[in-house]
Amino acid sequence: MKTPKIDRRSFVIGTAAVGAGLTLGLKIPFGTSVVRAQDGSPEINVWVVIRPDDTVVVRVARSEMGQGTLTGLAQMVAEELEADWTKVTTEYPTPGQSVARKRPWGNFSTGGSRGIRESNEYVRKGGATARLMLVQAAANAWGVPATECTAANSVITHKPTGRTTTYGKVAEAAAKLTPPAEVTLKDPKEWKIIGKPVKRLDTMTKVTGAQVYGFDLKLPGMLNAAIKECPVFGGKVKSFDADKVKGMPGVKHVVQVGDSAVAVVAETWWEAKKALDAMPITWDEGPNAKVSSATIADTLKEGLDAEQAFVRTNVGDAKGTFAGAAKKVEAVYAYPFQNHAPMEPMNATAKFTADKCEVWVPTQNGEAAFAATLAASGLPADKCEVYKIMVIGGGFGRRGAFHDYVTQAVRIAKQVPGTPVKLLWSREEDMVQGRYHPVMQAKMSGGLDASGNLVGLHMRLSGQSILSAVFPQNLQDGRDNATFQGVDPSGDFTLGYTVPNLLIDHAMRNTHVPPGFWRGVNINQNAIFLECFMDELALAAGQDALEFRRKLMSKHPKHLAVLNAVADRAGWGKPAPQGVHRGLAHMMAFGSYVAACAEVSVTGGDKVKVRRIICATDPGYAVNPAQIERQIAGSFVYGLSAVFMEECTVKNGAIEQTNFNTYDSMKIAQMPKVESIIMPSGGFWGGVGEPTICVAAPAVLNAMARATGKRIRTFPLKNHGYQMV
Amino acid sequence: MARLTINGKSLELKVDPSTPLLWAIREQAGLTGTKYGCGVAMCGACTVHMDGKAVRSCVLPVASAEGKQITTIEGLATGATLHKVQKAWVDYEVPQCGYCQSGMIMAVAALLKDKPKPTDADIDAGITNICRCGTFQQVREAIHAAAKA
Ligand code: FES
Numbered sequence: 001m002k003t004p005k006i007d008r009r010s011f012v013i014g015t016a017a018v019g020a021g022l023t024l025g026l027k028i029p030f031g032t033s034v035v036r037a038q039d040g041s042p043e044i045n046v047w048v049v050i051r052p053d054d055t056v057v058v059r060v061a062r063s064e065m066g067q068g069t070l071t072g073l074a075q076m077v078a079e080e081l082e083a084d085w086t087k088v089t090t091e092y093p094t095p096g097q098s099v100a101r102k103r104p105w106g107n108f109s110t111g112g113s114r115g116i117r118e119s120n121e122y123v124r125k126g127g128a129t130a131r132l133m134l135v136q137a138a139a140n141a142w143g144v145p146a147t148e149c150t151a152a153n154s155v156i157t158h159k160p161t162g163r164t165t166t167y168g169k170v171a172e173a174a175a176k177l178t179p180p181a182e183v184t185l186k187d188p189k190e191w192k193i194i195g196k197p198v199k200r201l202d203t204m205t206k207v208t209g210a211q212v213y214g215f216d217l218k219l220p221g222m223l224n225a226a227i228k229e230c231p232v233f234g235g236k237v238k239s240f241d242a243d244k245v246k247g248m249p250g251v252k253h254v255v256q257v258g259d260s261a262v263a264v265v266a267e268t269w270w271e272a273k274k275a276l277d278a279m280p281i282t283w284d285e286g287p288n289a290k291v292s293s294a295t296i297a298d299t300l301k302e303g304l305d306a307e308q309a310f311v312r313t314n315v316g317d318a319k320g321t322f323a324g325a326a327k328k329v330e331a332v333y334a335y336p337f338q339n340h341a342p343m344e345p346m347n348a349t350a351k352f353t354a355d356k357c358e359v360w361v362p363t364q365n366g367e368a369a370f371a372a373t374l375a376a377s378g379l380p381a382d383k384c385e386v387y388k389i390m391v392i393g394g395g396f397g398r399r400g401a402f403h404d405y406v407t408q409a410v411r412i413a414k415q416v417p418g419t420p421v422k423l424l425w426s427r428e429e430d431m432v433q434g435r436y437h438p439v440m441q442a443k444m445s446g447g448l449d450a451s452g453n454l455v456g457l458h459m460r461l462s463g464q465s466i467l468s469a470v471f472p473q474n475l476q477d478g479r480d481n482a483t484f485q486g487v488d489p490s491g492d493f494t495l496g497y498t499v500p501n502l503l504i505d506h507a508m509r510n511t512h513v514p515p516g517f518w519r520g521v522n523i524n525q526n527a528i529f530l531e532c533f534m535d536e537l538a539l540a541a542g543q544d545a546l547e548f549r550r551k552l553m554s555k556h557p558k559h560l561a562v563l564n565a566v567a568d569r570a571g572w573g574k575p576a577p578q579g580v581h582r583g584l585a586h587m588m589a590f591g592s593y594v595a596a597c598a599e600v601s602v603t604g605g606d607k608v609k610v611r612r613i614i615c616a617t618d619p620g621y622a623v624n625p626a627q628i629e630r631q632i633a634g635s636f637v638y639g640l641s642a643v644f645m646e647e648c649t650v651k652n653g654a655i656e657q658t659n660f661n662t663y664d665s666m667k668i669a670q671m672p673k674v675e676s677i678i679m680p681s682g683g684f685w686g687g688v689g690e691p692t693i694c695v696a697a698p699a700v701l702n703a704m705a706r707a708t709g710k711r712i713r714t715f716p717l718k719n720h721g722y723q724m725v
Numbered sequence: 726m727a728r729l730t731i732n733g734k735s736l737e738l739k740v741d742p743s744t745p746l747l748w749a750i751r752e753q754a755g756l757t758g759t760k761y762g763c764g765v766a767m768c769g770a771c772t773v774h775m776d777g778k779a780v781r782s783c784v785l786p787v788a789s790a791e792g793k794q795i796t797t798i799e800g801l802a803t804g805a806t807l808h809k810v811q812k813a814w815v816d817y818e819v820p821q822c823g824y825c826q827s828g829m830i831m832a833v834a835a836l837l838k839d840k841p842k843p844t845d846a847d848i849d850a851g852i853t854n855i856c857r858c859g860t861f862q863q864v865r866e867a868i869h870a871a872a873k874a
């Protein structure tokens with residue numbers, strides 16, 4: 001997900017510090033160049049503010065949506081800073097500050113499991129630089145060389161004399177020093193905070209109800225808005241009868257929002273929603289009003305055998321091997337549209353006046369929200385500001401590349417200038433206005449020789465391209481490389497098998513249903529297609545599923561290591577308890593190697609109990625193992641809910657599912673026991689939030705196939721009568 | 726108009742009697758710890774206690790709560806002392822995004838009143854809240870810990 005361009009020409013930058021002060025609300029003291037936080041504490045550098053009471057404020061540019069990034073990034077800075085972890089707190093810089101100061105915090109985007117792995121180096125350097133400045137300031141005060149001083153736990157010690165001082169005491173002086181040009185980062189072996197299961201920094205307010213989410217925001221004089229956009233994507237508002245609801249309790253305004261939505265603005269949201277529901281609206285549904293799931297499936301099906309396709313990998317002659325193969329195996333799989341459905345529905349609050357537009361929003365990408373604010377308000381960057389809500393009620397990709405709710409909130413606020421308006425989507429709106437997991441089919445063809453070796457494999461994908469809809473500039477000669485996540489020839493998503501004749505290609509078949517980045521993105525379906533088919537091939541070859549895979553993995557030792565780890569822990573090859581069946585899957589995704597072994601029993605032919613899943617991950621470095629465990633278990637809930645129960649179907653151009661009664665999600669009764677093996681091998685930085693999601697489904701499906709003797713290839717499983725118990 | 730007792734305080738709220746209790750709590754009483762997730766009693770994010778029992782406030786008209794004792798997440802702790810469920814939630818670091826957790830905690834607190842030492846089967850039957858972050862493994866551990874506390 002790339003950051004959209006922000007037009008800097010329209011922004012007048014004075015001296016960096018003064019410009020910053022104006023936009024940031026930072027106070028610039030006379031006589032020095034110290035930049036100050038709102039409470040007046042000195043900024044040592046853009047990452048670190050130290051208060052006189054020794055509190056260390058770590059600035060975090062990425063967003064916290066439950067995945068623990070806030071804590072992880074603070075650990076990185078605190079480690080190099082030699083900070084007392086018990087005194088660490090965090091804050092977000094705003095996107096407006098970022099523009100004013102020429103992006104000193106780098107990318108704000110929080111998606112693709114990149115929050116930590118992409119920024120680890122510069123945030124650690126930020127911490128190290130601040131530490132050197134603090135030590136230098138203490139040395140200056142004592143009139144001793146800095147080399148005689150050490151720092152630990154926010155205390156600086158002059159070794160020869162044993163004198164000590166604290167960060168809070170020297171922060172003012174440190175902030176005036178010129179930062180060192182070069183810093184050396186610690187050897188990972190010396191880490192004391194990174195790699196430890198330190199407690200999250202944001203738990204307490206989440207158990208008392210005190211945490212303020214975007215949904216909960218209150219501003220003086222604020223009104224509330226409820227909105228409906230044309231449920232057929234690409235459709236428009238034809239007419240609406242505002243007079244019918246204008247007299248309803250609390251209703252203040254009825255406004256059209258862009259050309260496709262209508263909103264009611266009222267004193268309370270409930271009043272706004274009641275009026276909106278009562279208001280007659282007619283839509284001009286446009287050219288897509290006849291599209292259905294069946295017509296979309298037909299389009300994709302045609303792509304499975306189409307001549308034209310974007311080729312990602314073509315080694316040897318896969319198709320050529322099939323004719324001479326001892327056995328040819330073929331299978332067609334299909335994966336549906338799915339909604340993110342984070343617990344907190346989309347929302348944004350905006351206030352517009354002629355010379356200022358402010359937005360408060362839970363977002364995975366503050367800069368993209370800022371760009372949406374500029375575009376919708378028509379104001380230049382120095383007249384706009386976005387305040388990221390500290391904690392998001394789930395993101396999963398819906399709140400990263402898309403800020404349609406920000407655009408809407410600003411458009412509404414423009415029609416009631418001077419009044420802050422909080423726009424909340426109902427769950428129904430959230431369900432039908434998603435940016436859906438792309439719909440995809442795959443035709444898998446494999447050729448086995450007489451000894452059951454895989455000699456040729458063709459994976460033909462047919463379906464939606466996210467990039468062509470969202471970031472067309474990132475296509476490569478029309479090809480969407482993200483479609484091939486997990487089956488790439490190299491990089492963060494490398495295929496873990498060496499197949500002598502291999503063809504992987506994609507017939508791009510886009511639909512009017514807008515696709516989006518959905519936790520795990522394209523690894524969800526690719527892992528199912530590949531890893532289920534590997535089991536189908538092993539079965540056809542009469543070989544053990546693990547042994548069959550291992551033969552193809554000698555050039556992929558890290559893939560193999562995680563696969564072996566789960567197989568060993570599960571006792572693969574040894575008999576499972578009565579009625580229990582096992583299944584395996586592995587993949588590399590977002591820079592990490594992941595594998596799962598699921599233990600499943602099926603009773604009554606359709607009741608599926610996922611008893612236990614063992615998961616191994618090698619993310620290179622494990623910043624906070626306790627949080628990694630939670631991301632693994634949580635990703636399995638998201639991924640298994642998807643494969644068992646979630647599908648957004650299309651009728652008359654619109655999504656049919658409107659709430660959790662038709663779009664279900666796992667409950668605690670269905671939760672398997674998840675055992676995590678975290679095995680960081682060092683030397684690289686892999687992601688955590690997403691990679692593991694993709695192995696749960698194929699591991700469970702492979703176990704189910706063993707339990708039932710039936711292979712399911714279209715999803716969700718509820719369509720086949722399977723129920724998760 | 727509705728007269729409600731929320732967290733021990735008697736409140737006179739200017740609200741249409743058909744308004745769901747959830748929205749009266751959030752918008753009139755100003756207590757936003759109780760969350761909206763679905764509005765159709767499917768997710769449990771809006772769970773509060775009514776006379777000690779867990780209810781999904783998004784489908785209860787405020788009129789039906791008159792004369793009852795309503796407890797929200799803000800009223801669960803006793804002063805500065807967390808309820809044992811909240812305490813276990815902190816100890817086991819249950820919340821991820823946290824959005825579902827007010828409702829989850831309220832549901833669990835009611836369950837423990839009913840069944841002080843719940844079995845896994847009791848938990849499965851009694852806790853049907855949705856958590857899209859998938860915190861169930863920690864939820865179960867924390868329930869057992871709270872039951873021992
Ligand atoms: S909001 Fe009440 S159950 Fe979902």
Ligand code: FES
Pocket residue numbers: 066343393394820821822823824825826855856857858859860
């Ligand atoms: S913690 Fe995020 S939905 Fe439960």
